[in-house]
Amino acid sequence: MTGISKALTAFGSLLLAHACYSAHEHSALQTLKAATLSLTSTASQTTATTLPADIAIETVIATLVVLLGLVLSTQPLRPIQWRVWAGKIERQGEEGFVDNNGEVIKEYIGNPFQIFENRPGFVDIRKQRMEFAEWVKSSAGAEQ
Amino acid sequence: MSPSLLLHPPGQLSPAAAYYISRQAPAVLQGSPSTVSSSPLSALFSEKESPELWLKYENMLLSCLRTENDQAAHLFLERLVTRFGDDNERIMAFKGLLKEAVARQNGDQVRILNEYDQILSENDTNIPITKRRISLLRSMGRVSDAASSLVQLLEFSPTDAEAWSELSDIYLSQGLYAQAIYAVEEVLVLAPNAWNIHARLGEMQYMAANATGASSGSYQKYMAEALKRFARSIELCDDYLRGYYGLKLVTNKLLQDSNKSNKQVDDDEFALPDVGTIERLNELSTAKLSEIVRHSTAQDRGWRGYDPVEVAAARELLSSDAAAIER
Numbered sequence: 001m002t003g004i005s006k007a008l009t010a011f012g013s014l015l016l017a018h019a020c021y022s023a024h025e026h027s028a029l030q031t032l033k034a035a036t037l038s039l040t041s042t043a044s045q046t047t048a049t050t051l052p053a054d055i056a057i058e059t060v061i062a063t064l065v066v067l068l069g070l071v072l073s074t075q076p077l078r079p080i081q082w083r084v085w086a087g088k089i090e091r092q093g094e095e096g097f098v099d100n101n102g103e104v105i106k107e108y109i110g111n112p113f114q115i116f117e118n119r120p121g122f123v124d125i126r127k128q129r130m131e132f133a134e135w136v137k138s139s140a141g142a143e144q
Numbered sequence: 145m146s147p148s149l150l151l152h153p154p155g156q157l158s159p160a161a162a163y164y165i166s167r168q169a170p171a172v173l174q175g176s177p178s179t180v181s182s183s184p185l186s187a188l189f190s191e192k193e194s195p196e197l198w199l200k201y202e203n204m205l206l207s208c209l210r211t212e213n214d215q216a217a218h219l220f221l222e223r224l225v226t227r228f229g230d231d232n233e234r235i236m237a238f239k240g241l242l243k244e245a246v247a248r249q250n251g252d253q254v255r256i257l258n259e260y261d262q263i264l265s266e267n268d269t270n271i272p273i274t275k276r277r278i279s280l281l282r283s284m285g286r287v288s289d290a291a292s293s294l295v296q297l298l299e300f301s302p303t304d305a306e307a308w309s310e311l312s313d314i315y316l317s318q319g320l321y322a323q324a325i326y327a328v329e330e331v332l333v334l335a336p337n338a339w340n341i342h343a344r345l346g347e348m349q350y351m352a353a354n355a356t357g358a359s360s361g362s363y364q365k366y367m368a369e370a371l372k373r374f375a376r377s378i379e380l381c382d383d384y385l386r387g388y389y390g391l392k393l394v395t396n397k398l399l400q401d402s403n404k405s406n407k408q409v410d411d412d413e414f415a416l417p418d419v420g421t422i423e424r425l426n427e428l429s430t431a432k433l434s435e436i437v438r439h440s441t442a443q444d445r446g447w448r449g450y451d452p453v454e455v456a457a458a459r460e461l462l463s464s465d466a467a468a469i470e471r
Contacts, residue, residue, distance in 0.1 A: 082337060082380060083379065083380055083381055083382050084382055086339055086380055086381035086382065086384070087381050087382025087383045087384065088382075089381075089449065090381055090382075090383060090384055090385065090449055090450070091382070091383045091436075091446065091447055091449050091450070092446050092447070092448065092449045093448060093449025093450075094449075095445075095446070095448055095449065096446065096449070106196075111339075111340060113335055113337075113338035113339070113340050113341060114340065115306065116305055116306060116309040116331055116335065116338060116340075116341055117309065117340060117341075117344065119306050119309055119310050119313075120206070120306075121237075121272060121275040121276075121279075121306055121307075122275055122278065122279040122282075122306070122307075122310045123206065123241070123279065124279050124282065124283045125209055125210065125241055125244055125245045126244060126245065126247070126283055127283065128209075128210045129209070129210060129212055129245060131159065132159050132162065132163075132210055132211055132212065133212070135159035135160075136159075139160075
């Protein structure tokens with residue numbers, strides 16, 4: 001998805017730059033033409049000319065293409081309904097909260113209410129250490 | 145494993161994950177700045193200070209302590225102390241935690257407890273230290289002291305949901321279901337959208353209903369409440385495995401009861417829904433649980449967030465259910 005959107009944005013920018021350049025060249029040409037005309041004939045001529053249709057169309061299309069590329073490159077929208085969001089956390093875990101590069105977004109903390117069950121302020125560190133020592137023993141026993 | 149693992153509170157990690165984090169300690173110590181200068185000139189050239197850095201240090205400290213990597217834990221604490229100072233309440237609690245972790249005999253613990261009392265006599269609104277003192281009391285087996293200190297703490301800080309939750313856990317460990325349920329309800333008042341706490345309350349009510357000595361009136365009341373709590377947790381969270389598991393457990397039990405006797409206690413507030421509704425709820429939870437178990441066993445994309453232990457428990461419940469139907 002990122003490849004397509006980046007390519008589209010680049011292509012659109014190129015098109016837009018081309019349209020700008022064409023418009024600039026066109027106006028330069030018009031001024032030159034008017035200058036030469038005023039030199040040869042004394043009749044004053046209006047130099048107000050409209051841009052050719054192809055340049056206008058190119059500009060519009062280029063803008064649309066850039067827009068499409070930018071829109072495609074946005075992050076996937078997050079759920080705005082509580083239950084959908086909560087369900088996503090439970091069902092997908094951190095897999096459901098990645099940006100376009102496949103990395104977990106920084107703000108993801110899982111279920112924010114988990115701390116009421118873990119209670120980090122009341123952690124019983126000695127029990128945890130004992131549990132860890134037992135885990136080490138049991139996993140060492142499983143390996144043998 | 146992702147780097148965001150370091151930003152999670154480490155309580156919910158498995159021993160393997162804690163060990164993995166603890167082994168990263170040297171890399172983190174080397175890769176992050178030991179001090180962050182507050183002068184604007186040096187801030188131009190060095191890495192910017194972010195809250196995540198200190199959160200990471202705290203979590204590393206806890207994981208290192210848990211995995212008995214005391215040396216690294218001391219280094220992390222040192223950095224936190226140089227940043228926040230010795231008299232920061234949170235840092236004081238971490239220092240106490242470190243001392244608790246290396247305490248070997250009972251005498252050491254009593255000495256630490258006296259130190260906490262000393263700190264609290266100077267400033268009795270130091271909540272992190274109060275919490276440490278309570279958990280130390282609990283860890284030493286003085287559960288009733290812990291409970292009464294906790295009640296005191298809640299008296300002057302009644303909006304502390306974590307403390308209410310700890311109180312309910314203490315009461316539950318003593319088999320005092322009514323008090324435990326009251327404390328969890330207080331947590332729900334403070335965090336009404338916490339789907340896991342709704343499920344927890346449902347579990348406690350189910351336990352209270354099936355505890356020995358529960359009268360038939362309170363049995364029905366607790367079962368009806370448990371049903372409601374599990375239903376609410378599912379309402380707050382789509383595909384919540386724990387909620388559906390509880391719902392299935394409760395409805396199974398209620399359907400068994402309705403087969404045996406049709407005695408209903410007339411109580412408007414805690415009336416159970418009729419049997420048809422309960423049957424439909426049971427069917428729904430069976431369908432959802434089997435869907436979750438199927439997807440999660442197949443490791444389908446978008447279904448990998450469940451805890452494998454919970455999925456295994458759900459599978460067991462479903463298979464025991466199927467066996468009961470065949471018989």
